[in-house]
Amino acid sequence: MRWLLMCLSMVSTMAVAESSPVAIALHGGAGTIERGKMSAELEATYRVFLEAAITDGHRQLAAGHPGLDVVVNVIQKMEDSPLFNAGKGAVYTWDGRHELDASIMHGQQLEAGAVAGVTTVKSPIALARTVMEDSPHVMLAAKGAEAFATAQGIESVDPDYFGTERRRKALEAYKADEYAGVEPEADYKFGTVGVVVLDKAGNLVAGTSTGGMTGKRWGRVGDSPIIGAGTYADNRSCAVSATGHGEFFIRHTVARDICARMQFGGASLHDATAEVVLKALVAAGGEGGVAAVDRAGNVALTFNTPGMYRASINATGVKTVGIFGDDE
Amino acid sequence: MRWLLMCLSMVSTMAVAESSPVAIALHGGAGTIERGKMSAELEATYRVFLEAAITDGHRQLAAGHPGLDVVVNVIQKMEDSPLFNAGKGAVYTWDGRHELDASIMHGQQLEAGAVAGVTTVKSPIALARTVMEDSPHVMLAAKGAEAFATAQGIESVDPDYFGTERRRKALEAYKADEYAGVEPEADYKFGTVGVVVLDKAGNLVAGTSTGGMTGKRWGRVGDSPIIGAGTYADNRSCAVSATGHGEFFIRHTVARDICARMQFGGASLHDATAEVVLKALVAAGGEGGVAAVDRAGNVALTFNTPGMYRASINATGVKTVGIFGDDE
Numbered sequence: 001m002r003w004l005l006m007c008l009s010m011v012s013t014m015a016v017a018e019s020s021p022v023a024i025a026l027h028g029g030a031g032t033i034e035r036g037k038m039s040a041e042l043e044a045t046y047r048v049f050l051e052a053a054i055t056d057g058h059r060q061l062a063a064g065h066p067g068l069d070v071v072v073n074v075i076q077k078m079e080d081s082p083l084f085n086a087g088k089g090a091v092y093t094w095d096g097r098h099e100l101d102a103s104i105m106h107g108q109q110l111e112a113g114a115v116a117g118v119t120t121v122k123s124p125i126a127l128a129r130t131v132m133e134d135s136p137h138v139m140l141a142a143k144g145a146e147a148f149a150t151a152q153g154i155e156s157v158d159p160d161y162f163g164t165e166r167r168r169k170a171l172e173a174y175k176a177d178e179y180a181g182v183e184p185e186a187d188y189k190f191g192t193v194g195v196v197v198l199d200k201a202g203n204l205v206a207g208t209s210t211g212g213m214t215g216k217r218w219g220r221v222g223d224s225p226i227i228g229a230g231t232y233a234d235n236r237s238c239a240v241s242a243t244g245h246g247e248f249f250i251r252h253t254v255a256r257d258i259c260a261r262m263q264f265g266g267a268s269l270h271d272a273t274a275e276v277v278l279k280a281l282v283a284a285g286g287e288g289g290v291a292a293v294d295r296a297g298n299v300a301l302t303f304n305t306p307g308m309y310r311a312s313i314n315a316t317g318v319k320t321v322g323i324f325g326d327d328e
Numbered sequence: 329m330r331w332l333l334m335c336l337s338m339v340s341t342m343a344v345a346e347s348s349p350v351a352i353a354l355h356g357g358a359g360t361i362e363r364g365k366m367s368a369e370l371e372a373t374y375r376v377f378l379e380a381a382i383t384d385g386h387r388q389l390a391a392g393h394p395g396l397d398v399v400v401n402v403i404q405k406m407e408d409s410p411l412f413n414a415g416k417g418a419v420y421t422w423d424g425r426h427e428l429d430a431s432i433m434h435g436q437q438l439e440a441g442a443v444a445g446v447t448t449v450k451s452p453i454a455l456a457r458t459v460m461e462d463s464p465h466v467m468l469a470a471k472g473a474e475a476f477a478t479a480q481g482i483e484s485v486d487p488d489y490f491g492t493e494r495r496r497k498a499l500e501a502y503k504a505d506e507y508a509g510v511e512p513e514a515d516y517k518f519g520t521v522g523v524v525v526l527d528k529a530g531n532l533v534a535g536t537s538t539g540g541m542t543g544k545r546w547g548r549v550g551d552s553p554i555i556g557a558g559t560y561a562d563n564r565s566c567a568v569s570a571t572g573h574g575e576f577f578i579r580h581t582v583a584r585d586i587c588a589r590m591q592f593g594g595a596s597l598h599d600a601t602a603e604v605v606l607k608a609l610v611a612a613g614g615e616g617g618v619a620a621v622d623r624a625g626n627v628a629l630t631f632n633t634p635g636m637y638r639a640s641i642n643a644t645g646v647k648t649v650g651i652f653g654d655d656e
Contacts, residue, residue: 110579142470144547219472228556228581251438253556253584264593
């Protein structure tokens, strides 16, 4: 009898597992990304990366891998690439260091983990997951987060690992502008990578990882490690990862707001992201965008900047890869 | 003509300023606060404090003081009192230190400021306000936040200033339980103070300040400095300050959720707080409560614990002061 119940339970689980379509969307940062400002070679490099990342993530989901694994795997690829402002290739703080933030959330039980201001952790998204799964806390910061990482055996690197020539030049340009008393070029506050998925079990998962804002000071924490601002996932509505001028995204609780408009207001994913990103944030002057997916496997890649590195495959298998505003 | 327009503008502003009723609500922490566990003398001390604080805050609002000033003033009184887990009287971390968190939000433009993990700032709520008003950021953490405080001339104290015998004993009891492998007594995770107001200009403001959780480790950040979790204010809906088991309050974006249920779902303040605190949080096992006020000057002091230190005066002048669950 007990075996029969177990078998029935397994069949039931498999039935549920096979009943949900899968979908994935990702972003690699929004900003003044415009045709003519980028070499054809660099553009091709980004497109090849985005295409490979979304295809690989989708393949994992289709094979039945848990959404949590897929989100971490795809974000780690982006953290490891110097193309994006997360992990290797992270921007520099005012003091010439790297302070990394990340968060992850699982929509079934609203479990979440986040880290802010870590300087030696190779994969901040992996640490965020460990905070969620192996600590009683949701959010750890700075030195304490690193002590936890060490205790958990999370891979650490020399801070120099994160450095790249491109980001160092960006800091130098930022500081020169600041000292000259002129507004630094717009893109100093952008970057950030994020992935959202709907997995075969019907779970929505969101993750975000970033180096923050070029030239940031005073232990500034942006929206990426803030549950509700940069990341949110709730199986009842949607999963969202945000990128942009973090201060606005915190004040408008962007990720949660999109889900709340669906949950309490009955909005579609498309309308909810448009209301927040294209209306509320634009009215406030908050630049950036989001990657989002709902429980039906609809995806949204919505931004109010000239461009956003992005890719998606929705529940019906439609794939998009884009960089500029007028891409598909 | 220009003068006439200015005069009209002033009259218009004054008219608006005088048109709004005022209201205030505060909490001083929720938990297993029960009759019989507290001496009559200590109970009286709390009641006198709460009565004086709410009366003074209301008097300031009635006199036309901006909500932001009133929130900071009343919270500072609570920070300065050893009765509450904020400022002097803050709980101890695992390492026997004090790491303080605070945040503040103004509902008109959704401006916000927050600090996490500061150790030498006498009034964390004052620093949170300075982050909001005098930095380009919303949230600063740890050493960086203290460097900013120093640069801004914010009053600092020796970390010993925050220490009290009562809290040291609580840490010792917590560690003894941890070492013995038993669940520490429930109240280790409670405390926190918060104030929400509706001022004469019709602005909703919320603020929260805390020492966090007794025995916290690894740079743990709770909900108090998280905009959307421990604190939220939006003139279109309500102002909320939360207290309780912070991890649950972050995952459920409690403060924002209450406002979102009003804004998107048309719920009343009473129903929104009940849905979140008495249903969603109870179902998840998240203990705590909130103080909330809406744009009409209704107040809610809603908690799912045996007690919560609390007080309020609503738009019609009805005053409440309570500690236990069965108080008025």
